[in-house]
Amino acid sequence: MGLFADKYPDVAYQEKERLWEQVKADPRYPSYLYGCYECGICVAACPSARFYDFSPRKIAQAAAREDIDLIYEQMNDDVWNCSQCFSCNRCPRQNSPGGVITILREVAVKNGLKSAKQALEGYSRIIYKIMGTGTQVSPDMLQPDAFPDWGPQVREVSADLELWRRALPPETLHTTSTGWQVDDKTIIELYLIWHNTGVMDMIAEVDEGLHMILNDVMEEKLEEAGYEV
Amino acid sequence: MSSDTILIIGGGPAGLEAARLIGDLGQRAVVVEKRDALGGTPIYEHYAALTHNFRDAEEAMNELIAAAKANPTVDIRLSSEVVSCSGAAGDFRVKLAKSGNPAAGANGGAGVAGEEINAGAIIVATGFQHFDPGRETQMYGYYEYDDVITLADAERMLKENKFVTPSKGTPPQRVCFIQCVGSRDRQIGNEYCSKVCCGISSKQAIEIRQQVPDCKVFIFYIDMRMYGYWENEIYWPAQEKYRVQYVKGIITEIIRKGDRLVVRGEDTTMGRPMEVPMDVVVLAVGMEPSRGTKDVAKILGLKQNKYNFIEVPHGGLDPTATSVPGIFVAGAAAGPKDLDDTMAMAGAAAMKAAALTRKLQISNFKFQNSNFKTQTPA
Numbered sequence: 080m081g082l083f084a085d086k087y088p089d090v091a092y093q094e095k096e097r098l099w100e101q102v103k104a105d106p107r108y109p110s111y112l113y114g115c116y117e118c119g120i121c122v123a124a125c126p127s128a129r130f131y132d133f134s135p136r137k138i139a140q141a142a143a144r145e146d147i148d149l150i151y152e153q154m155n156d157d158v159w160n161c162s163q164c165f166s167c168n169r170c171p172r173q174n175s176p177g178g179v180i181t182i183l184r185e186v187a188v189k190n191g192l193k194s195a196k197q198a199l200e201g202y203s204r205i206i207y208k209i210m211g212t213g214t215q216v217s218p219d220m221l222q223p224d225a226f227p228d229w230g231p232q233v234r235e236v237s238a239d240l241e242l243w244r245r246a247l248p249p250e251t252l253h254t255t256s257t258g259w260q261v262d263d264k265t266i267i268e269l270y271l272i273w274h275n276t277g278v279m280d281m282i283a284e285v286d287e288g289l290h291m292i293l294n295d296v297m298e299e300k301l302e303e304a305g306y307e308v
Numbered sequence: 309m310s311s312d313t314i315l316i317i318g319g320g321p322a323g324l325e326a327a328r329l330i331g332d333l334g335q336r337a338v339v340v341e342k343r344d345a346l347g348g349t350p351i352y353e354h355y356a357a358l359t360h361n362f363r364d365a366e367e368a369m370n371e372l373i374a375a376a377k378a379n380p381t382v383d384i385r386l387s388s389e390v391v392s393c394s395g396a397a398g399d400f401r402v403k404l405a406k407s408g409n410p411a412a413g414a415n416g417g418a419g420v421a422g423e424e425i426n427a428g429a430i431i432v433a434t435g436f437q438h439f440d441p442g443r444e445t446q447m448y449g450y451y452e453y454d455d456v457i458t459l460a461d462a463e464r465m466l467k468e469n470k471f472v473t474p475s476k477g478t479p480p481q482r483v484c485f486i487q488c489v490g491s492r493d494r495q496i497g498n499e500y501c502s503k504v505c506c507g508i509s510s511k512q513a514i515e516i517r518q519q520v521p522d523c524k525v526f527i528f529y530i531d532m533r534m535y536g537y538w539e540n541e542i543y544w545p546a547q548e549k550y551r552v553q554y555v556k557g558i559i560t561e562i563i564r565k566g567d568r569l570v571v572r573g574e575d576t577t578m579g580r581p582m583e584v585p586m587d588v589v590v591l592a593v594g595m596e597p598s599r600g601t602k603d604v605a606k607i608l609g610l611k612q613n614k615y616n617f618i619e620v621p622h623g624g625l626d627p628t629a630t631s632v633p634g635i636f637v638a639g640a641a642a643g644p645k646d647l648d649d650t651m652a653m654a655g656a657a658a659m660k661a662a663a664l665t666r667k668l669q670i671s672n673f674k675f676q677n678s679n680f681k682t683q684t685p686a
Contacts, residue, residue, distance in 0.1 A: 114547030117556055117577040137578060144553040172544075 085148040087155070095151040101186045102142075102150075102179075111178035115143040121167035121176050133160035135167040135176035142179050150183075158183045159198040189277075191284040203289045206282070210273060211296050213266045214258035218244060267304045270297045310398030310668040311428040313338060314661045317390055317604055318433035320348015321647060322639030324372040325654035326431050326661075331379030333662050338383045338425055339376065340390060342407040342600055346373045348435055356466035356515065358647060359507045360541050365467075385423070389600075393430075393608050397634025398668040400427045428665035429634050430608065431657045432618060434600035436640035439490025439498070439593040447561040448486065448591055455569055456562060456589045458489075459508055466515045473587045475567075480587035483516055484526040484571060485509040486559045491594030491644075492530065498615060502594030503644040506533045509592045510546045517550040526553045526584075528573060557582070562589055595644040608635055617643045628657040636660050 087095075102108060121135040122128045128135070138157065141149040158180045165177040187195040199206075209215055223234045236243060240255050247253070251260045273279055274297070283290040301307075314330050316323045319341030330337040345351065347369040350358070355365035376382050389407040393400060404423045438460050441450035450456050454475040465471045473480045487509060491502040506529070513525045527546075532554065534543040546552040559573040568585045575582050597605075597616045605612050611619040611631035618637045622629050628636045638657040639650040 114544060117554075119577075140577065143547065143551075144555075145551060 086152045087148070090151065092147065095147045098154065098186055098190060099145070099147050099150055101189075102182050105182045105185075107178060108182060111175040111182070112139060112142050113172045113174055115139045115174065116172060118171070121170055121174075124166040124169055126164060126166065127160050127162050131160040133157055135161070135180070138179055138183070139170075139174050139176045154183045154187050155192060155194040158187065159194070185281070188281045188285055196285045199285050203286050206286075207289060207293065210269075210278075210282075210293055212257045213261040213269045217257050218255045263300075263304075267300065267306070270301055271306070273297075310665065310672050311400075311426045312336060312665045312669060313425065313427045314429050314431060314658075314665060315340065315400065315402055315425050315427035316431045316433060318348065318435055318600065318639075318641070319343070319346040319376075319384065319386075320433060320435050320639065321350065321369070321372060322435070322641075322650045322654040322657075323348070323431070323433035324369075324376045325651050326433060326638055326658040327376045327382045327384075328372070328379060329655055329658040330662055331376070331382040333658075334381060335662055335665070336381045336383070337379075338385060338427070340385045340388050340404060342387070342389045344387045346376070346384070346386070349437075353438070353460045354464040354467050356463050357511065359504060359511045360538050360646075362511065388423075390604060390607055397664060398428050398672075400430055400634065401425075402427055402430070428668060429636065429661035431654075431661055432601070432604055432608065432610070432630070432635065432637045432641050433639050433654065433657075434604050434641045435598050436595040436601070436644065437598040439502075439596050441489055441591045441593055443496060444489050444591070445493065445495040446489075446559070448489070448559070448589070449562055450591060453562065453564065453569060453589075455587060456591065458591050458593045459505065459512065460593070462512050462516075462590050466512060466519065469519060471516050471519050476587075479520045480523055482524045482526070482584075482586050483513075483588045483590065484528060484559075484584075484586050485513065485590045485592050486571075487527065487529040487592045488558065489591040489593045490596070498594060498596065500594075500615060500644060501533060503533070504646045505592040505594055507538045507542055507646070509590070510534070510538075510542045510552065512590065513552040514542070514546050514550050517552065524553070525550075526555055526586075528555050528557055528559050528571070530556070530558055555582075559589075562586075595640055597641065601641040604641075608632060610635060610637075613643070615643075617641065628653060628660055634664060 115136070117136060117140055119136050121139065125135050127133045138153055141153055161177060161180045163177055163181065165175065167176040170176070184195070205216065208217060218240055221233060221237050221240065223237050244255055245253050254260050279290065279294070282293065313336045316327050316337055316339045319339050323339055324346060327337045327339045343352065350365045350369050357363060358365050358368055377384065385404060387407050388404045390402055391405045392403040395401045402425045404425065438458060441448060441458055448456055450458070455473055457474065472478055487505060490496055491498055491500065491505065493499070509527055513527060516523055516525050532543060547554060555575050557574045557576040559571045561572045563570050563572065565585065568587065569589055570583055570585050571589060572583050574580070601618060602616050605618050609632060611621070613619045618630055618641050620627055620629065620637065620642050621631055628638060630637050636657040638654040639645055645653065
């Protein structure tokens with residue numbers, strides 16, 4: 080029982096406790112959280128705290144106090160407001176509230192929390208791109224009307240994308256469907272890493288459809304390279 | 309003729325340490341103790357472990373007592389108290405009487421009724437007493453609820469290795485400390501910080517977690533004052549190793565709900581009001597001048613500060629001099645002190661007293677043998 084009213088009374092305490100035990104069992108946890116002075120230096124350094132009702136201090140505090148109800152609340156409502164910039168690492172106790180958030184997010188995703196699915200919904204296209212191609216946002220995502228806030232030159236640039244890209248000196252950038260050309264060997268290695276470290280399982284927990292598409296893409300290439308999925 | 313005897317009033321840590329050191333100089337010390345046993349508050353109040361090094365308090369005090377007792381130039385008067393004082397530095401005449409302490413007499417005995425001590429200097433080491441929580445202005449109900457206790461009550465249970473919920477006799481599941489009870493409070497009139505309670509609460513929190521591992525322990529505080537090595541020796545281990553929960557926010561009220569207590573306050577850093585059930589609430593009571601400190605100050609004519617501790621007019625650079633030349637003070641009689649400061653102050657007071665009596669004897673000697681006027685110290 081924590082110090083405050085419980086925001087998720089319908090979720091069993093044992094379930095919250097189970098998730099918290101997973102957080103604590105993470106081998107990184109002991110070096111991410113020692114004890115908290117509640118001094119607020121992490122909040123002062125936090126860019127997200129300027130824009131959202133978000134406080135890395137409260138994350139550290141709740142964890143330090145093992146306030147299981149509050150941690151569950153944060154795992155659902157707060158952790159997705161963090162930009163994972165780790166400015167909070169300047170903590171005098173050498174805590175890493177951002178690191179605690181990393182673990183909280185991973186546990187939320189691995190356990191398929193509804194809030195995690197919602198938070199990541201908007202990212203499925205980007206995840207597909209990154210995990211499918213091994214590169215980040217690609218030039219062909221720059222559609223004429225996709226980003227009006229980027230200004231009128233977007234239309235101009237997107238009209239002749241191929242030409243613009245060929246004007247760039249490095250040959251690896253002469254592509255529009257990926258951020259840069261990715262070597263087959265590299266993409267195979269990335270696929271293997273994602274399969275073997277549990278990233279694919281995490282994707283399956285939050286977005287079944289995305290997992291299926293990615294699996295198809297990866298399976299084909301991996302089989303070509305002689306790997307069985 | 310000036311006396312080289314040094315009278316020490318109080319047989320607690322400060323008095324015992326001063327006596328031992330004066331004895332080591334080969335000079336005569338007389339320790340007057342009102343109670344029928346030496347060791348002062350750590351013994352009388354059954355302290356468990358000392359803050360900050362966790363040493364067994366009784367064992368540590370017994371070492372001090374043995375050192376004073378074994379010293380051939382240290383005389384001890386138990387169950388005795390000072391009733392009057394005349395004279396000045398070099399030649400104080402101090403009358404003793406059997407103390408009014410009800411416990412006195414049994415194995416006191418060393419005190420001779422009506423004895424007069426001729427002392428060259430006096431060291432006052434009469435210490436403090438714990439604040440009486442019946443006077444607190446919140447609503448903690450110390451005298452109403454069995455399970456609201458003080459640091460001293462907790463020490464006694466911890467010493468016996470039996471920390472329980474007093475009303476039930478079973479180990480508690482949730483314990484909290486409320487800091488600054490009787491300290492830093494204008495309503496009560498004790499505006500000062502008692503210096504040691506943050507450390508003692510944290511030490512006790514660790515001991516509770518050691519003795520009752522399943523128990524959750526909270527400390528509700530205004531500021532944590534863990535200076536110097538108390539930080540890394542007590543505060544950090546309490547938080548990091550023993551997972552004691554420090555919450556900035558003071559409890560305003562303790563109420564009873566069913567067979568449990570509920571504490572009400574604000575978790576200020578979380579910005580939320582809280583109402584939390586507790587099995588045991590420990591009030592971190594501060595220090596006030598002991599009865600002996602107040603009485604002795606009057607008898608010796610020492611100035612007291614507004615809190616009735618003995619005033620130290622030259623503060624920082626001369627922390628043991630009182631308003632009367634030739635009378636020195638050591639330990640918590642001069643205001644809240646931890647044990648380290650008390651022992652250091654006792655050493656300083658012993659040195660000052662010994663130096664003064666020797667200087668006076670030399671100057672008297674010169675005076676008697678040369679007719680040169682020598683200046684007596686102011």
